[in-house]
Amino acid sequence: MKNKKKRTSIKEIPVVCDVNKILSYRLNPASPKVILECLVEWANAGPNSNSWEGMDNLRYNLIFQEFIHNEFNKHEMEIFVKIANFKQKLRSKIRKIYNENPKWYIMHSIVQPFDPFEYKAHQVFYHLIKNIPEKFTILLEELVIKNYFFKLEQTQRTKADLIADKMSELEGITIVIDNEEDFELPPEFEYITKNFLVDDVNQSFVEEPKDIPSGCKCVSCGPTSECCPMLASEPFAYKEANKRTVIGLKRQEAIIECNENCKCNKKCINRVTQQSRNLVLCLFKTANRGWGVKNADRKSVIKRGTFVLEYTGEVLGNHEASKRKVHSYLFDLNMERNNHGFYTIDAYKHGSLARFVNHSCEPNCSMWFINDCLKNPKNQKLCIFADRDIKYDEELTIDYCPRYDVPTSDQIDYSQKFICECHCGSSLCRGNIY
Structure with a gap:
């Protein structure tokens, strides 16, 4: 299949490529790491051409993005409860990180790299997959912590920009x-x-x-x-x-x-x-x-x-x-x-x-x-x-x-x-x- 496994750079504009449908999902059974995979039906190809593709190949594919967004919206309440339980469990750890480290260290050494969409995809897979391995739970805990500080920094930046704009207008500089x-x-x-x-x-x-x-x-x-x-x-x-x-x-x-x-x-x-x-x-x-x-x-x-x-x-x-x-x-x-x-x-x-x-x-x-x-x-x-x-x-x-x-x-x-x-x-x- 032409361009079947083409990787897409983070700087590229998302394209549909030739994915027709997401048929199923799983964690890569052969990898010691947590790798999200989807069974892809390719456009203009027979069933024998279906293949399992990882997040690296699908991250910027519009069909895959639509699948994740739809599944998240469909199960939003159940996912919310699970993540809330994670946050409650991790509350002491988050507070310790917050109190003992400067922001620059938290953002550069703990949070980064962080992709909000990939976090959403991991939440969806964690809810859909029945037998969750411990390594997936550990990874999702890390992502919950990353997301907490990512959102905290976003909120701070938005409010700080509003304050700065008002100061600039009044001060004239x-x-x-x-x-x-x-x-x-x-x-x-x-x-x-x-x-x-x-x-x-x-x-x-x-x-x-x-x-x-x-x-x-x-x-x-x-x-x-x-x-x-x-x-x-x-x-x-x-x-x-x-x-x-x-x-x-x-x-x-x-x-x-x-x-x-x-x-x-x-x-x-x-x-x-x-x-x-x-x-x-x-x-x-x-x-x-x-x-x-x-x-x-x-x-x-x-x-x-x-x-x-x-x-x-x-x-x-x-x-x-x-x-x-x-x-x-x-x-x-x-x-x-x-x-x-x-x-x-x-x-x-x-x-x-x-x-x-x-x-x-x-x-x-x-x-x-x-x-x-x-x-x-x-x-x-x-x-x-x-x-x-x-x-x-x-x-x-x-x-x-x-x-x-x-x-x-x-x-x-x-x-x-x-x-x-x-x-x-x-x-x-x-x-x-x-």
Whole structure:
């Protein structure tokens, strides 16, 4: 028979070939392994040409696929009960695998190779064949475990993609989610792109004097014009570098940007954190530091001085901040440490991708304070800029407690309330974050 036993590659489009009908089924009696076989009636051939063909030959044959699907649907309830019993029996083993191994090991060493259709075929044969050898039961147990983690990873990926799409839409950049450590999703929180004030925060704010203009009247803003930074007695922060606008300050200072009261347009060089960005970032699960953020753009690095993310959340006053129990998402909103008020951003329940940026004692990014020329505390922002070029697949990190940012004695000293061990891995590691 022509092409009677032609093998079909996994990359080929399924074809009917010359199979006419599946007549019967069995396990190969001569093989020490479990090999599913079907008695095939060939098209345009007599009964003497019927032959037993294994799964390798039939996997992508449409007649065989139809046979498996029909038999599965016909006996679906009975098969479901048998597989449910397998899962109950294997529950402890599955839990042990889940708890003791990282996801990447489970998927590459335990699950793969795995073919959902072949799993369905084995379920059908296990139900149809009367005398089941022990080796078939052992194999099906392995397939049940493989399928459990295969489905778990599929569900995780589907949900993670939906979360990433929503983040990308709100943040205005491309965000992907990757977790090779376990089957968890990022923690739930409300994604916001702007800070909002809690009810009692106004009691903590001390308004700045109103004796300066609310915005500049520049035609073309720059370091030599009477732009907002000059009106606020602050240095001009930005400069052009290779057709990019980057931060030009050598040390951490307050950045004064133009605002809605200025005469300049949205493309102004002094509106960096208000403009769109061309970034690809990945929210990923680390081995020992929870979730982190890394550069996922294969084609370009994040250049030194580039604005990356804004750290958003609830703006709290002194009293409310002292009551919050989850300290890892609190960031002080004061650039100048004084007695004129103390404000904090809490990104625990409401925040942006920046809430996942991890600490390092040798960071590649820094947090900068952004405001307008009025220096209204309500308009203060925290924004992350790259300190150096950040390559593809490199994690973005900041120093959670830089030396210039240590609270003075007359302010809240969170470091006295708890100690957080550092796992940044840098040769300059201080041992503790706080």
